[in-house]
Amino acid sequence: MGNFLGSHAINMDAKGRLAIPAKVREGLAQTCGGRIVLTANADEERCLLVYPEPEWEVLRPKIEALPNMYKSARRLQRLLLGNAAPMEMDSAGRILVPPTLRSYAHLEKKLMLIGQGKKLELWSEERWLAWLDESSCDEDMPPEMEALSL
Amino acid sequence: MGNFLGSHAINMDAKGRLAIPAKVREGLAQTCGGRIVLTANADEERCLLVYPEPEWEVLRPKIEALPNMYKSARRLQRLLLGNAAPMEMDSAGRILVPPTLRSYAHLEKKLMLIGQGKKLELWSEERWLAWLDESSCDEDMPPEMEALSL
DNA sequence: GTGTGCACAAGTGGGAAAAAGTGGTTTCTA
DNA sequence: TAGAAACCACTTTTTCCCACTTGTGCACAC
Secondary structure (H helix, E strand, O other): OOOEOOEEEEEEOOOOEEEOOHHHHHHHHHHHOOOEEEEEOOOOOOOEEEEEHHHHHHHHHHHHOOOOOOHHHHHHHHHHHHHOEEEOOOOOOEEEOOHHHHHHOOOOOEEEEEEEEOEEEEEEHHHHHHHHHHOOOOOOOOHHHHOOOO | OOOEOOEEEEEEOOOOEEEOOHHHHHHHHHHHOOOEEEEEOOOOOOOEEEEEHHHHHHHHHHHHOOOOOOHHHHHHHHHHHHHOEEEOOOOOOEEEOOHHHHHHOOOOOEEEEEEEEOEEEEEEHHHHHHHHHHOOOOOOOOHHHHOOOO
8 A cells, every 4th residue: 555755846837737756656656557536635724635546445435425414524525525536647647637626725836745645635835835834733632642752 | 326526617608508527428428328307405505416317216205205294304305306307418418407496506607516426516606615615624523424534 | 085977767848639618590399 | 489409610628749858866087
């Protein structure tokens, strides 16, 4: 199962195409033959999520099965299912980000691709840097986290 | 079983016709030979629901059978059954949205079509964007959802 | 050990062909 | 007679491919 680490600065061209860095491309080739699913992130950060297809197929049924009398479940379904776009890379290893996702995450030219283990996150560089500044570490933690020793 | 994903910006013309995006059209051709049912959504969001006919025929008897001593059940019946319109696409892959549904969901020129697995949702673009902004992620969650790791 | 240059790989941009979307006109039907 | 359906022709967008530019790493020489 793919193990994506590290961050990469990348550029999106005028047509909305972005070249996956070669290092990451290798990882994707291995875990999913280059077939990925791009979707919106559901928490308060407006970034995109990049899943290798097999990983997405684990998640998708779980999301579809959520009881949709709950508002929070409908939200998750609308965001994750409603934005999911299966993608394949072109001959130069690029993907075309759909316009709706581009505007959801406020993607312009300069982007950051952030490895998160099983998936990757795709941010507008501006928002990523802003998040680094704002985000603070004195929120509530789950117990598993309190026990960590870094 | 159709699997509709992703969001698409589409335009309705002056006659109330809207072109189903080609990607979605394929999915509809496969699951229902292009025969769909368009109806109103019953939750607080005024959007329309697009069902492949076989999927609708699974749902319809269940709605009809709801015990209608309950106000909420009557509401569901009036909205879903009372607005259901079977549709077929014209030679260019377009459907004509009935005026009553158009006004129910406040559809004007710019629309969004949102894949939701078995069905699709059709929103006024304005309302969809507003919903994206307002909707927050700290509502009650069903237990299945708390356990999710995205 | 350091610097220079070469070669290959990665990233970028543009253009042409094909497909999708749009608008209007005519015909049919209620 | 008005509205909807079918049809047709035009315009725009998308997709695919090819060629160019940039960057990186390695080797060799100084």
